Amino acid sequence: MIANYGFKDGSGDWYVVIDTDKCNGCGKCQEVCPPRILEVGPDEIDIFREGSVASVKHEERKKVRYSCAPCRPGYGEQPPPCVGACEPKAISHSDGWKRLYGHK
Amino acid sequence: MIVAGIDVGGKNIHIVVKKDGQILGKTTGSTGIKKEEVVGQLYDEVLKKAGLARKDVERVVATGSAAKRVAFANGAIPDVAADAKGVIKLIPSARTVIDVGAEEGRSIKVSPEGKVLDFAINEKCAAGTGTFVEAMSRALEVSVDEMSKISLQSTQTLSINAQCAVFGESEVVSLIHQKTPKRDIARAVMNAIAGRIASVARIVGLEKDVVMVGGMAKNAGFIDSLKKNIEMDVLVPADPDYMGALGAAEAAIAGVYTD
């Protein structure tokens, strides 16, 4: 399952995208996320799935634009820490940050 | 040489008339719907007060979201360039300029010469603009000035979870129903928008001196929240909402603008 956590408003698409088919619940993304917006726990969407998956904390979903901005998703020299730490490549970002801020 | 800088924002127009180092006149008014007419009227008014006529002004440079509506301008410059030029003139130590108006917020990294090195914009969403503060003040049934004052007297911290002016209004209404003191709600509103603006500012980096301009700079409660959020001092020039127009006037003097 592809989970898009975040929002869309007049300024763009601001989503942290987690592919739960790839996510193995290892929790590395949660550890390295500077604003600590990620958590790992039972899959709350597929309630019959066993094992843990990563997700964005509920109270953080409306603020991902601001929380993720310092990590420069899509336009920094390095990928954001969560993307770098994820071996199965389960986590990524939408293009809002690249479109609006990556104009250098 | 006499020049004029005209900043046509979504909500307000600001005009500055300058001769060399001196400001001969300045004025502000609501942009309204018939923008060209209003700009013309305000321009003629400020010139009349300064004892001038249109022909006395050698160059007119426009800026702002509706800069195109200044039909008689010689040229225009982008808002971020106007802000940078205007602020550096008044505060040479400025390195970060944060401009929040009624409809847009922006953060600009400036060089000592007043050039724009980088910028980030908060646009098309009322939650990062003066409109948010206005909407919340309506829900609180106080003026924006009153809301700013009482926010400084807040004794308890709460947060507004909504990141939208429309949903924020409902949240404020619920808080009022729960008998939350208005001063604490006011403070929460200031903290909420200061947080969003600080986040956008961090994208370009917060290097001192941090200067706040635009309509929001006149809101002392907001400035206080911003300072606490970024843990840095924030300088506010006199007439902070005129910075765009001032910068446009400086561009006129320097002859640096696009036709």
Place this chain on the structure above:
Amino acid sequence: MAEVKTQEFWRWPETNWVNPDIDWKNGKLITAGVDVGSVSTQAVIMVDGELYAYGNTRTGSDSPNSARKGMGFALEKSDIKIDNIDYCIGTGYGRVNVPMAQQSITEISCHARGANFMYGPEVRTVMDMGGQDCKAINVDGRGKVLNFIMNDKCAAGTGRGMEVFADLIRVPVWEIGPRSFQISKQPPVISSTCVVFAKSEVVGLLESGMPENEIMAAYCSAMAHRIMELLNRLGVKEKFVITGGIAKNEGVVKRLEKELGIKTAERVWYKKEYIDRKYPFDTQLAGGIGAALFGQALLKMGNAKSARKA
């Protein structure tokens, strides 16, 4: 037929209904789903996986009381009591505060399953617009979520966006759809996404003398466009269905279909008996139905214990 209880001017009417063809006392598993949304609350009771009763009410300022009110309204025309219910699941914005629920499940899962029940196993994309959010879900034939996207941060493209507009032009929400088609020419679309800025645009249009119906057309087109942008990120597949209050707004639905080039499924029950017996089809029930079905599944699988007291 469902009875209309109260009618507030700018809001959809409150309704409730009991299935005349089911005697709950003969049922083996009675489960309930309470969907407490930010604007409306639906309580649904199912007996052995069949729709038995529902109440559709306006959410108040307090989630627990809204849940009680919705449930009370659902039980009103039957002699069934809360104590007779085996398992109740809360969903929606206020799901953790549903006093009579044994568990809560997100509305994404519940809408997916509910849409599968209401519209059938051919459903592949579900779009739900509630009072304060908009979500799009791709599902498989059993109503399992394959991917989803949600927005509950921004009022644009939510029920609130339409309500703000209705309040501004002082026209009941349910009239906007039909009137938006009674126009002689297509107006330009409202350019602002943000509801607050769109309001100023609308004020400008009103002052310029644009006919009201044209303004409604402009606004509905803008909203349809926002939804399309959200949906395109997900990828829409047929059978495409819309749940939630917005499904009742033809002004937005028809324009969305046109933008996507895909028609939404007809708003009728998948189960033929329900159609034949003329059971009311309320698109706002999807969340509550899905929740009640999850309750049944959990009990059947032994993952949950019956909470029935009588």
